[in-house]
Amino acid sequence: MIIDCHGHYTTVPAPHTAWRKQQLAAWENDQTPPAYPAIPDDEIRESIEGSQLRLMRERGVDLTIFSPRASAMAHHEGDEAVSRQWAEACNDLIYRVTQLYPESFAGVCQLPQSPGVPIANSIAELRRCVEELGFVGCNLNPDPSGGHWTSAPLTDRSWYPFYETMVELDVPAMVHVSAVTNPNFHATGSAYLNADTTAFMQFLQADLFEDFPDLRIVIPHGGGAVPYHWGRFRGLADMLQRPPLHESVMGNVFFDTCVYHQPGIDLLFEVIDIDNLLFGSEMVGAVRGIDPQTGNYFDDTRRYVEALDLAIEDREKVFEGNARRVYPRLEQLIKA
Amino acid sequence: MIIDCHGHYTTVPAPHTAWRKQQLAAWENDQTPPAYPAIPDDEIRESIEGSQLRLMRERGVDLTIFSPRASAMAHHEGDEAVSRQWAEACNDLIYRVTQLYPESFAGVCQLPQSPGVPIANSIAELRRCVEELGFVGCNLNPDPSGGHWTSAPLTDRSWYPFYETMVELDVPAMVHVSAVTNPNFHATGSAYLNADTTAFMQFLQADLFEDFPDLRIVIPHGGGAVPYHWGRFRGLADMLQRPPLHESVMGNVFFDTCVYHQPGIDLLFEVIDIDNLLFGSEMVGAVRGIDPQTGNYFDDTRRYVEALDLAIEDREKVFEGNARRVYPRLEQLIKA
Numbered sequence: 159m160i161i162d163c164h165g166h167y168t169t170v171p172a173p174h175t176a177w178r179k180q181q182l183a184a185w186e187n188d189q190t191p192p193a194y195p196a197i198p199d200d201e202i203r204e205s206i207e208g209s210q211l212r213l214m215r216e217r218g219v220d221l222t223i224f225s226p227r228a229s230a231m232a233h234h235e236g237d238e239a240v241s242r243q244w245a246e247a248c249n250d251l252i253y254r255v256t257q258l259y260p261e262s263f264a265g266v267c268q269l270p271q272s273p274g275v276p277i278a279n280s281i282a283e284l285r286r287c288v289e290e291l292g293f294v295g296c297n298l299n300p301d302p303s304g305g306h307w308t309s310a311p312l313t314d315r316s317w318y319p320f321y322e323t324m325v326e327l328d329v330p331a332m333v334h335v336s337a338v339t340n341p342n343f344h345a346t347g348s349a350y351l352n353a354d355t356t357a358f359m360q361f362l363q364a365d366l367f368e369d370f371p372d373l374r375i376v377i378p379h380g381g382g383a384v385p386y387h388w389g390r391f392r393g394l395a396d397m398l399q400r401p402p403l404h405e406s407v408m409g410n411v412f413f414d415t416c417v418y419h420q421p422g423i424d425l426l427f428e429v430i431d432i433d434n435l436l437f438g439s440e441m442v443g444a445v446r447g448i449d450p451q452t453g454n455y456f457d458d459t460r461r462y463v464e465a466l467d468l469a470i471e472d473r474e475k476v477f478e479g480n481a482r483r484v485y486p487r488l489e490q491l492i493k494a
Numbered sequence: 495m496i497i498d499c500h501g502h503y504t505t506v507p508a509p510h511t512a513w514r515k516q517q518l519a520a521w522e523n524d525q526t527p528p529a530y531p532a533i534p535d536d537e538i539r540e541s542i543e544g545s546q547l548r549l550m551r552e553r554g555v556d557l558t559i560f561s562p563r564a565s566a567m568a569h570h571e572g573d574e575a576v577s578r579q580w581a582e583a584c585n586d587l588i589y590r591v592t593q594l595y596p597e598s599f600a601g602v603c604q605l606p607q608s609p610g611v612p613i614a615n616s617i618a619e620l621r622r623c624v625e626e627l628g629f630v631g632c633n634l635n636p637d638p639s640g641g642h643w644t645s646a647p648l649t650d651r652s653w654y655p656f657y658e659t660m661v662e663l664d665v666p667a668m669v670h671v672s673a674v675t676n677p678n679f680h681a682t683g684s685a686y687l688n689a690d691t692t693a694f695m696q697f698l699q700a701d702l703f704e705d706f707p708d709l710r711i712v713i714p715h716g717g718g719a720v721p722y723h724w725g726r727f728r729g730l731a732d733m734l735q736r737p738p739l740h741e742s743v744m745g746n747v748f749f750d751t752c753v754y755h756q757p758g759i760d761l762l763f764e765v766i767d768i769d770n771l772l773f774g775s776e777m778v779g780a781v782r783g784i785d786p787q788t789g790n791y792f793d794d795t796r797r798y799v800e801a802l803d804l805a806i807e808d809r810e811k812v813f814e815g816n817a818r819r820v821y822p823r824l825e826q827l828i829k830a
Contacts, residue, residue, distance in 0.1 A: 300678070306642070306643070307678045310677065311677055311678050341647055341650075342637070342643045342646075342647050343695075344695045344696075344699060346730065347698065347699075347727070348694075351688075351691050352688035355687050355719065356684040358684075359679075359680045359683035360680075362683065363683075379723070379726075380723070383687045383691065383719030383722060386716070387716070387753060387754065388757070389755025389758060389785060389792050390683075390715075390753070390755075390780065390781055391683070392755075392792075393754055393782075393792035394682065394683050394781060396783045397781060397782060397783055417726070418723065418725030419724055419725025421724070424761070425757050425758065425760070425761045444729075445729030445730060447729050449725060449728065449729065451728075456725050457729075
């Protein structure tokens with residue numbers, strides 16, 4: 159079985175996106191947004207079957223851990239109520255996909271984060287998505303300000319109530335920022351990668367996983383810059399008199415394989431323990447084109463992993479076993 | 495000849511650092527700072543010979559392109575006048591090192607940047623350092639706010655007057671941020687790498703090098719996350735309908751070899767053209783310890799490059815030729 163831990167619903171039916179625009183316009187004009195539109199199942203099927211599901215089938219992916227479009231979370235837009243309504247709408251849509259294609263999709267939720275709003279206010283939506291909608295994890299935005307980094311680091315105690323709930327529900331979080339308003343950054347080109355690197359360094363510096371030994375965090379996009387600079391991070395842990403990374407961080411942190419060329423995947427698997435790697439593609443997502451150097455899609459990351467010629471038990475870990483361990487709530491979905 | 499393009503004077507005599515503290519305290523109290531202290535040549539010799547120069551000799555490095563300590567630039571502290579006075583003091587100290595050891599050090603200057611202050615105000619100090627002190631380049635901070643990213647992107651026209659002067663003087667800039675006040679970031683662990691990735695993506699998105707075909711930019715720390723995600727950046731250029739990277743960016747952008755483990759260096763040389771790579775170590779710098787996996791210093795990057803077993807002409811490019819091409823003002827120093 160091949161599980162893709164990192165898929166976003168980027169091909170949503172048009173009425174969903176149109177409603178978001180209406181919602182934000184209403185907020186700006188201090189009005190009540192219109193009711194969320196009725197979207198027939200067929201529109202959802204159409205939006206999935208011609209893109210995500212077709213690509214999954216073409217690439218031999220059985221199950222995608224599926225979350226709302228990351229760049230559209232836009233936690234910096236509107237206010238807390240706007241974010242809550244939008245997160246609920248996005249998560250409900252993911253839920254419908256998981257119900258239409260229960261063998262192909264498991265849900266991961268967007269949170270109703272908003273700049274300056276305590277993360278504890280996102281607990282109810284996490285709980286609803288996990289307990290009522292059967293979701294297996296969440297996307298946690300370390301910078302809901304949209305590129306201004308006004309929140310406390312992820313290791314700050316203000317995040318702890320949320321981690322307590324994650325541990326209680328036995329779900330992991332993927333660290334994932336969203337669109338940015340800061341013109342210095344490009345969402346998929348620098349903001350995402352920077353956030354990955356930033357989060358890892360925060361974890362390196364603090365005792366978060368001593369406080370939460372069962373907390374599990376997925377850092378996407380192959381861990382940002384971290385594996386490429388693995389020596390730097392090992393050396394910084396030493397200089398900062400922190401424990402070695404495998405003791406203090408890598409029991410709880412996992413990287414996906416969203417690295418869009420063979421040399422990057424080669425390095426990732428060379429320096430990071432196989433138990434910390436989860437197959438992921440981030441599709442249909444950041445980079446949709448075909449690499450002229452290979453003739454294959456940049457984000458067809460399965461090819462790169464297959465080219466490694468892993469031992470059979472390592473291959474099973476990356477494609478399935480590690481995902482089932484990090485997202486244990488997958489068990490009931492896969493069995494069902 | 496082996497040229498290290500990235501060395502910082504991190505072992506400055508104590509009076510220099512003490513004066514900076516006094517300078518900032520005076521600014522906070524609206525007072526005039528004390529006069530900059532007299533530092534005898536012997537104190538400078540002591541600060542260099544036991545550390546930077548000893549390490550250079552041990553590692554067989556002939557010449558270091560040497561700039562003030564990056565984290566101490568702290569452009570966010572004080573105001574423009576404070577930054578100017580501090581930049582001048584730091585650059586003058588670098589100048590003294592280059593005069594005491596003309597065969598071993600070439601100067602690169604810190605700029606008197608300050609948040610909200612036009613970069614044009616840094617032109618005079620660049621000119622002084624190049625024309626009067628014989629410096630060969632500058633460190634350009636894309637985020638003088640100290641981790642809040644309040645400036646315009648490096649491709650914004652507000653930076654153009656500075657680039658015009660760089661081209662006129664025929665000196666490159668290394669993109670280099672400094673200490674951060676934003677608690678989300680660790681200077682050497684995430685802020686530096688994020689800035690490298692951010693700058694590259696800015697260059698990818700804009701026509702800066704069409705406007706300045708002779709502008710040369712060094713992105714340090716092995717290019718941040720860029721080489722590891724080279725497929726992503728190639729794919730983004732395609733998606734954003736930008737020219738291929740080798741056309742639009744890599745004629746003007748160079749990466750150093752400050753990557754502190756063999757797999758990272760292997761990847762860097764696999765994906766980036768040899769003409770775009772400059773040997774660098776960032777020492778005495780970010781990571782000072784010994785890698786228990788190798789028994790060698792993390793930042794002894796010459797070992798990693800030597801282990802590549804490059805063709806003799808490629809080796810010469812990385813260790814010397816590319817640096818002489820990117821920093822053409824080295825010629826007169828090496829000949830002298």
